[in-house]
Amino acid sequence: MKRKARIAVFASGTGSNFLAIVKAVKSGLIKAEIAFLLCDNPGAPVIEKAARAGIRSLIVSCGDFPSRESFEAEVLYALRRGRVDLVVLAGFMRMLTPEFLHAFPGRVVNIHPALLPSFPGTHGAADAASYGVRLAGCSVHFVDEIMDHGPVIIQAAVPAIPGEGGEALAARILKLEHCIYPQALSWLAEGRLAIEGRHVRVDGAAPAACGPAALPFLTSPGLEPAFLPTLP
Ligand code: GRF
Numbered sequence: 001m002k003r004k005a006r007i008a009v010f011a012s013g014t015g016s017n018f019l020a021i022v023k024a025v026k027s028g029l030i031k032a033e034i035a036f037l038l039c040d041n042p043g044a045p046v047i048e049k050a051a052r053a054g055i056r057s058l059i060v061s062c063g064d065f066p067s068r069e070s071f072e073a074e075v076l077y078a079l080r081r082g083r084v085d086l087v088v089l090a091g092f093m094r095m096l097t098p099e100f101l102h103a104f105p106g107r108v109v110n111i112h113p114a115l116l117p118s119f120p121g122t123h124g125a126a127d128a129a130s131y132g133v134r135l136a137g138c139s140v141h142f143v144d145e146i147m148d149h150g151p152v153i154i155q156a157a158v159p160a161i162p163g164e165g166g167e168a169l170a171a172r173i174l175k176l177e178h179c180i181y182p183q184a185l186s187w188l189a190e191g192r193l194a195i196e197g198r199h200v201r202v203d204g205a206a207p208a209a210c211g212p213a214a215l216p217f218l219t220s221p222g223l224e225p226a227f228l229p230t231l232p
Contacts, residue, residue: 005032005085005189008078010092011039015046016174017090017111017181022053024182029226032189035082038075040094062094072100079104086188089143090181093122098145106195108143109188111181113173115139115155120148125173126166136160136169137217138177140184142195151200153184153193156219175229176217183219183227 007025011018018037024030037050037057050057058078065071079087089110101108114124116139121127128136137157144150156176160169187193192203206222214231 006035006083007032007086007088008035008084009037009088009090011046011090012041012093013044013091015049018046019049020178030186035084110143111177112139112148125170129166129169133160138173151195151198153200154180156180158217179227179229183223
């Protein structure tokens, strides 16, 4: 029998996506195992969340290493020792080098709180709100050497509410992140994704799905029912 894919989640902050992923793994929605959480910020709340969920944390501060290369060498060593197949960035505030990405080709993914290629960078949702977009959202994508740039796996769009600030919009988007990231990881863990140039083929997924009227959103490809958000 083929063994389950082993995931390492890299996070630097709050860890709400980390928790959504852990829940989806524990409930069997994502057919994978979490090898460990890697955190580069010793004060991050995600560490406590991992402890409560019984997931091992590895705290590796870049500042403790003489160079970025030696930091990444340590991280790669941990990934190999943990027999990690997939690297999942969930609010990890550090760019990975091309050398690192070459060690995990097509196996590093990220979530971004904007509809890429619009509003890359660290304040995606706030930038979208200030710009005055009518539709905002989030994207799960494969990671390449350019920030927030690799092939897109799934996006979710929500209407922007006129006058709503960046923080409120980011909070609404975050709820959808907690649905589309587990969905994308379940496809990835089941080997249902293929990168074809800039495009990602998702085997067996519905083209799109809409949320209920009370919770308007659109995702493409479609979320499977088990990944739909629950009404407040
Ligand atoms: C999310 O908005 C994610 O899109 C971005 O960083 C944030 C992480 O939030 N990459 P959390 O730590 O998962 O709550």
